Amino acid sequence: MTVSKRTVSALILGAVAVMQSFSAVAQVNAKPKLIVGIVVDQMRWDYLYRYYDRYEAGGFKRMLGEGFSCENTYISHLPSFTAVGHSTVYTGSVPAIHGITGNDWTDQVTGRKWYCTEDTTVSPVGSNSDAGKMSPRNLLASTITDELKLATNFRSKVVGVSLKDRASILPAGHTPDGAFWLDDANASFITSNYYMNDLPEWVKKFNARKEPQQLMSKPWNPLYPIATYVQSTADDNRWEGPYKTETAPVFPHNLPAIYAKDPGSLRSTPFGNTLTLDFAKAAVEGYDLGNNTVTDFLTINCASTDYVGHQFGPNSIEVEDTYLRLDKDLSAFFSFLDKKVGKGNYLVFLTADHGAAHAIEFMKEHNLPAGLAQDRKTMPELNTLLKDKFGVEGLVKSFQNYHVNFDLQKIAANTNLNFDAIKKVTVDFLVKQPGIQFAVDIENIGNSAVPEPIKSMIANGYNPKRTGQVMIIPEPGWFAGSAKGTTHGNWNPYDIHIPLVFMGWHIKNGQTNDITHMTDIAATLAAMLHIQMPNGCVGKPVTAITQTANTTK
Known part of the structure; x- marks a missing residue:
């Protein structure tokens, strides 16, 4: 039988169409090689824009320029504290269900006070201090990181990183490959035998670099001339808290002397974020994240923004400088991911665990109601x-x-x-x-x-x-705490209005002003990955994001 050229051409075109169809389906259903969840501690939503003109192209500006921003994302629980926020982001649930009701709480049955990640049954790894006696066992619900493990029959790699134990442990969930946090006593990242019996070699090598000591070996001066920090109040204010060796909370901060007196002071400088993101890079390399047959997940908490915020308050030059430095660190981190995993192959989201109130004395100076309750x-x-x-x-x-x-x-x-x-x-x-x-x-x-x-x-x-x-x-502007610096925990927008930006894999640039909630983050990730939501999830997928992820080729 003779086949005409027209018939052959038609068959070829048909085969090409079928192949393109299969290719499109494959692209729609393809998964990101790596998900990176970044929770910036105490980051108020307005910090995205308050310092926008001073951010460089590759950090926050890149996220807003390439990513999708949920401009009205709110916390829907009280109190708005660190451990609660991290648990809510990754479970999609609320404290009534996931059980993390504060950084610590009192057991109403026994009267015993518990720290959120305290575990008396485990031992420290990489340390001899109680800082290592931690695990996620107090978390009552699964996380999106747990669900990813379950969906891939535990082939996905999951790692949690933070200076804070709770901000590493709770996001990584119950089933991670590792969770690591900083022990001030030995200036090293540690873990517990809940996860492993010995630190991986890459962690030992990182700790051997003595990066905390290097970061604290020079005074902290502002990145730019101090007169250019026009979004902040004057350097010396009565509502800012000085370091232990200081007589006034002013630049330059003599970090070598401060660190010698207080090993935990690294946390209250922008260089704690630098250390965290450097360790996160080492974790990507050490676990070869993003080079798997299934999606891997890295959770990162940048905690120094919280410590600096508590000490100096939102209107300080120290807070502005900390965000400008974090912006540079994020830019370098995203460039690293571009080279290691490939631009467009990873999905990153950035949010916060809570915000912060203005310092009480700052408010009073400007005739705004505030006080200590x-x-x-x-x-x-x-x-x-x-x-x-x-x-x-x-x-x-x-x-x-x-x-x-x-x-x-x-x-x-x-x-x-x-x-x-x-x-x-x-x-x-x-x-x-009163208050x-x-x-x-x-x-x-x-x-x-x-x-x-x-x-x-x-x-x-x-x-x-x-x-x-x-x-x-x-009352608005009132809180329980100290007149120096600030804190958080209440229902007001300054505490519960948080940033939420997705960038990378299948994310189309844009924004929504519709109300979204912290509980929606895990639900959105589950929808994008086509996996089950965490077992206590009460959130809803942000369809402006998931529809893009499911249709973009």
Whole structure:
């Protein structure tokens, strides 16, 4: 049988079309070689733009210029603390479900105080200090990193990196290849035998470089002439906290002297972020991340922004300089990933665990309402009142995470005590105190006059085994803490409005002003990877991102 040239051409064109179709499907279903989750500690959303003109092309500007920004991303739980935020980002859940209700909490059954990643059953690896007695066992839900492991039959490699133990351990989940954090005592990255019995050789080699000592061997001067820091207040302010060896919180900061006096002071400098991202590069090389038959995942927490923010406050030159230096470090890190994994082959997202309030004295100087809530007299005065009313001393054990912890064992032992009556007296007392706007009996929150979204945020943060029964909501600008520097933890936009930017694999440049939530991050990643959401996830995929990821060729 003779086949015409036209028929042959048609067959060839048809075969090409089929091959292109298969190629398109393959591209749509292809997975990124590496996911990098970057959580910048205490990064308020407005820092993306406050210092934008001073950022270089390859860091935050690159993320906004190439990536997709969810401009209105909010935390939907209380309190807005570090361990809670990291757990929520990676579980897509809320403290009521994932169980991490604070950096520490009081067990309501036993009365014992627990640190969030404390584990008495494990031993340190790379250290002899208690800093290594840590694991993710207190986290009650799976993470997106766990789900990636499950989806690939544990072929994916997952690694967590941070100066902070909690910010390395909780994001990496229950099943990682490793989680590493800094031990100030020996200036080395360490882990626990939950993960391994000996540090990998690449970690030992990194620690042998003594990079912390090198980074702290010179004074900290601003990157640029100090007069150009126009987004910040003057260098010397009464609301900024000095280092231990300083008489005033001003540049230049004598880091060699500071570090000799306080081994933990590296954390409170921008060079802690440099160290973290250098270690992250070593982790990529050491585990050969991004060169797998399946997707790998690296979680990074840049924690020094939090330490510097706490000490100096958001309007300080120190905070501005820290972000300008972080921008340079991120630029170098992205260039490293471009070369190691390949531009377009990795997916990176950047967010924060919480924001921060302005310093109280800064606010007062500009006639804005602010103050310290829950001063030292509040709890003794409350206990005196409760004793007068009910005849029993010490009914309140502590104020913690803006919750009131009662002595439940003592209350249970006194059968004549009415816990509801005790809580009512407590609430009535607290709402009369300066700077406290609401006090809520959480188990009766439906009858409270607290408006939304605060009411839902309280419920999302309430775990009956790990939180007190009454929660305190300060007035805007008020917080529990110190008049020096700042802190976070409340429902206000300065604490809960966080950046969320995706960049890289199948991400189209753009932004949305629709409301998104911290819980949506894990759900979005699960949708992009076509894997199951974490088992406590309450978030929803950001469709503006997932639709692009599922259709881009």
